[in-house]
Amino acid sequence: MKLRALIKQSRMKPFDLVIILLLILLSFLPLVIFGYQQGQVAANENETLAVLRVNGKELKTFDLSDTKKTYTYKYVDEDGDYNLIEVSDGKIRVKDTNCGDLICVRRGWISKKGESIVCLPHKLVIDIQSSAGGDDGELIY
The missing domain is CATH 2.60.320.10 (N-utilization substance G protein NusG, insert domain)
Known part of the structure; x- marks a missing residue:
């Protein structure tokens, strides 16, 4: 109930919350990409x-x-x-x-x-x- 009250007070539309959550999830994308690349480098360090x-x-x-x-x-x-x-x-x-x-x-x-x-x-x-x-x-x- 508090979430709906917060949305009404801040004049946010329901789709704005979806966009914010999507942006938060996308902020972790570089971490996933660079972590994958480091794993590839570590695999090649054996050679x-x-x-x-x-x-x-x-x-x-x-x-x-x-x-x-x-x-x-x-x-x-x-x-x-x-x-x-x-x-x-x-x-x-x-x-x-x-x-x-x-x-x-x-x-x-x-x-x-x-x-x-x-x-x-x-x-x-x-x-x-x-x-x-x-x-x-x-x-x-």
Whole structure:
């Protein structure tokens, strides 16, 4: 009874209430759409690769989709500089290095597409990329 009294007092027509309810329901539409897209992205995150580049040249690709494998890879250049790279549980990091600043070691684990680890003294870059490709553009070094 109070709803009818409220409608009469506010001079609303019954169809106005239907429009208001419809607009409230439509306000949740972006949440549904973006939630669906995030679910699609999460499904594709299982297919990630880590690419090791030194001086812009691709040296090695690590498959991060196998989360049960744990291993290390040691990159050594001709000057004796090294980076010890560890892959574990779908993540990758630089575990040890002989560069002076150790910023690449302090960066820690990375696992999401677009993240990177950079060791400037050794000119080493590790990027996470999707193995399925995409429309993200081309990386230029």
